Amino acid sequence: DTGVSQNPRHKITKRGQNVTFRCDPISEHNRLYWYRQTLGQGPEFLTYFQNEAQLEKSRLLSDRFSAERPKGSFSTLEIQRTEQGDSAMYLCASSLIAGESYNEQFFGPGTRLTVL
Amino acid sequence: DQQVKQNSPSLSVQEGRISILNCDYTNSMFDYFLWYKKYPAEGPTFLISISSIKDKNEDGRFTVFLNKSAKHLSLHIVPSQPGDSAVYFCAASGLDDYKLSFGAGTTVTVRA
Numbered sequence: 001d002t003g004v005s006q007n008p009r010h011k012i013t014k015r016g017q018n019v020t021f022r023c024d025p026i027s028e029h030n031r032l033y034w035y036r037q038t039l040g041q042g043p044e045f046l047t048y049f050q051n052e053a054q055l056e057k058s059r060l061l062s063d064r065f066s067a068e069r070p071k072g073s074f075s076t077l078e079i080q081r082t083e084q085g086d087s088a089m090y091l092c093a094s095s096l097i098a099g100e101s102y103n104e105q106f107f108g109p110g111t112r113l114t115v116l
Numbered sequence: 117d118q119q120v121k122q123n124s125p126s127l128s129v130q131e132g133r134i135s136i137l138n139c140d141y142t143n144s145m146f147d148y149f150l151w152y153k154k155y156p157a158e159g160p161t162f163l164i165s166i167s168s169i170k171d172k173n174e175d176g177r178f179t180v181f182l183n184k185s186a187k188h189l190s191l192h193i194v195p196s197q198p199g200d201s202a203v204y205f206c207a208a209s210g211l212d213d214y215k216l217s218f219g220a221g222t223t224v225t226v227r228a
Contacts, residue, residue: 004159033215042120042205042218043160056213091159097214102148102167105216107159 002026004108006092012114013082020078021111025094032075033105034067035091036060043091049075050097082115089113119143120208122219130227135193137222139206142187146208149182150216151191154203163204164191196226 005024013019025032030051035043046065047057051072061067064082069075079086089112093105121140129135137151147168152160166173166180166189173180179192193200206219 031214035216035218040220042122042207042220043216045215045217048213048215056215093159095214102165102211102214104150104162104165105214106162107152109157109159 004092004094004106006090006108006111008111009109010112010114012116014116015084016081018078018080019082019113020076021090021092021113023075023077023092023094023108025074025092026096026106029094029096029106030072031095031097031105032069033093033095034075034077035093037089037091037110038087046077079113082113084115087113087115117142118220119146119217120206120219122206122222124222125220126223126225128225128227129196131198132195135191135196135200135224135226137191137193137204137206137224139189139191139219140187141189141208141217143208143217144187145210146217147211148209148214149180149189150207150209151178151180152205152207152218153200154205154221160205193224196224198226198228200224201226 033048034046037043049069064080089110091110093107095105150165151163154160203221207216
């Protein structure tokens with residue numbers, strides 16, 4: 001399977017704990033995005049990377065959130081001191097940006113976070 | 117600020133008939149528009165897209181129409197099939213960062 005993979009698929013944690021999610025993009029894709037989706041809403045942009053460089057962070061991404069993409073391959077999203085409001089589906093997507101052509105983003109299955 | 121809006125949360129259509137999903141946007145800087153389909157417990161799957169320089173794009177049973185002056189796009193599915201039952205998201209992006217702004221989704225149910 002050469003699609004985008006995310007681990008874990010589900011995470012239940014207690015308020016105040018730290019959690020880390022991993023995303024493995026399609027291997028040749030240089031762009032990686034993180035989105036968050038809550039019930040009844042569409043995905044909301046959080047941050048994105050071009051290779052290993054984090055180019056933009058949404059104002060939705062508080063100081064408790066940090067994302068990395070070492071070596072421009074997989075990415076991790078860490079949430080410190082989780083709050084109940086962090087409960088959501090966290091989606092990762094990747095795409096290949098090359099020249100002027102537009103290439104769609106491919107999404108992983110998501111990590112569903114539940115904060116008790 | 118919701119820049120992409122899907123005002124119909126659900127749509128029910130009979131198998132074989134046309135499904136029409138609508139989407140409105142407010143940001144005139146959007147250059148590219150996409151439709152994604154999502155099944156439960158899966159991530160969104162790309163369906164079809166259209167550049168702002170076009171007004172129509174067709175791919176098999178799926179056609180997307182763009183009306184830039186009205187800031188409106190629609191997705192037509194003809195004929196609708198039971199496997200089309202899913203949540204459909206409209207999304208838009210600029211050509212500088214490609215980050216997507218999504219609508220809230222429309223749940224399509226195709227009745228046999």
